[in-house]
Amino acid sequence: MRALVTQPGVTGSTRVADVPDATGDGVLVRMLEVGVCGTDREISHGLFGVAPENESELVLGHEALGTVERDGHGFTRGDLVTATVRRSCRHCLACSEGFPDSCLTGDYVERGITRLNGFACELVVEDPAQLVAIPRSLGRLGVLAEPTSICERALRHARAIGNRHPWELQRALVLGAGAVGTLSTYLLRLAGLEVWTASLEPSNDLVTASGARYVSLPGTQLSELGGFDLVVEAAGDAQLMADTLGLLRRSGVACLLGIDPLEQRVELDGRTLALDAILENRVLFGSVNAAREDWLAAVADLDRARERWPDELEQFVSLRVPLDRFEDAFAHQGGKATLVISD
Numbered sequence: 001m002r003a004l005v006t007q008p009g010v011t012g013s014t015r016v017a018d019v020p021d022a023t024g025d026g027v028l029v030r031m032l033e034v035g036v037c038g039t040d041r042e043i044s045h046g047l048f049g050v051a052p053e054n055e056s057e058l059v060l061g062h063e064a065l066g067t068v069e070r071d072g073h074g075f076t077r078g079d080l081v082t083a084t085v086r087r088s089c090r091h092c093l094a095c096s097e098g099f100p101d102s103c104l105t106g107d108y109v110e111r112g113i114t115r116l117n118g119f120a121c122e123l124v125v126e127d128p129a130q131l132v133a134i135p136r137s138l139g140r141l142g143v144l145a146e147p148t149s150i151c152e153r154a155l156r157h158a159r160a161i162g163n164r165h166p167w168e169l170q171r172a173l174v175l176g177a178g179a180v181g182t183l184s185t186y187l188l189r190l191a192g193l194e195v196w197t198a199s200l201e202p203s204n205d206l207v208t209a210s211g212a213r214y215v216s217l218p219g220t221q222l223s224e225l226g227g228f229d230l231v232v233e234a235a236g237d238a239q240l241m242a243d244t245l246g247l248l249r250r251s252g253v254a255c256l257l258g259i260d261p262l263e264q265r266v267e268l269d270g271r272t273l274a275l276d277a278i279l280e281n282r283v284l285f286g287s288v289n290a291a292r293e294d295w296l297a298a299v300a301d302l303d304r305a306r307e308r309w310p311d312e313l314e315q316f317v318s319l320r321v322p323l324d325r326f327e328d329a330f331a332h333q334g335g336k337a338t339l340v341i342s343d
């Protein structure tokens with residue numbers, strides 16, 4: 001079968017290749033579409049990723065949408081499904097309790113990223129416990145489940161941290177308007193918050209359609225927007241991440257989601273860290289991956305968002321190309337790109 005493979009660590013080695021058919025126990029899933037994100041680009045640039053044991057190439061793709069091929073394991077042929085990305089390390093407390101997103105060893109495997117082949121291929125055999133059902137009503141939008149699960153986990157953790165004491169979550173700022181920033185904006189709007197979303201472009205119709213206020217970052221002093229109960233950094237800018245601590249009001253929580261791998265130093269006013277953060281009970285934390293409950297919340301909330309903003313949700317995926325046009329998908333900016341494997 002055809003698959004999008006790469007040799008981890010080797011820049012430019014990504015190609016469409018013939019790989020052996022999927023075998024083994026589990027649910028046979030025909031892949032319809034996989035989303036592409038910065039992680040895929042980094043792996044493809046040779047910066048990230050590990051091939052499965054005793055193999056030199058890794059099948060890419062971790063943002064999956066597929067359809068079940070035959071009845072069994074509680075599924076019916078034709079069911080739409082996605083699948084979790086990170087799997088248990090098998091020897092830590094968090095993984096043993098069903099939270100590989102909080103793995104304590106780092107020995108986990110991840111579909112399409114670390115030591116486990118991904119979903120950018122025609123057929124996959126998947127453990128039924130790792131599948132997540134996509135409602136019919138959501139259809140092809142199910143391909144957004146993975147990035148949405150990242151946002152759901154971040155917001156669940158932010159609420160857990162904020163709710164450690166009496167707290168009112170009313171005003172949120174989202175930094176960055178890529179897939180994760182925009183999906184976070186929509187989830188926060190679904191929850192009824194006052195949301196401000198800031199990014200580089202002069203305007204952003206997808207953000208404003210949700211009822212959030214859009215702020216163009218160049219020329220804006222974020223500190224003049226007033227304090228926030230929650231700041232989500234999804235821009236992947238280390239300096240901006242440090243700045244979030246100063247944008248919080250009392251008991252505010254800042255969550256870092258974007259990745260910035262550059263070797264650099266960032267600046268922070270000592271008083272923001274050593275005075276305000278203490279006297280105002282502020283918290284800065286990072287979040288990665290998602291637990292099963294976040295996947296279920298993601299699918300449910302995406303469907304609610306689709307009901308409320310049907311036209312806008314359709315615009316989240318702005319480029320759909322076949323597998324062999326993966327380079328176009330990787331180069332795409334301004335919205336989510338996906339690789340269509342089957343119609």
Ligand SMILES: [Zn+2]
Nearest residue numbers: 036037039063
């Ligand atoms: Zn991704």
Ligand SMILES: [Zn+2]
Nearest residue numbers: 089092095103
């Ligand atoms: Zn673990």
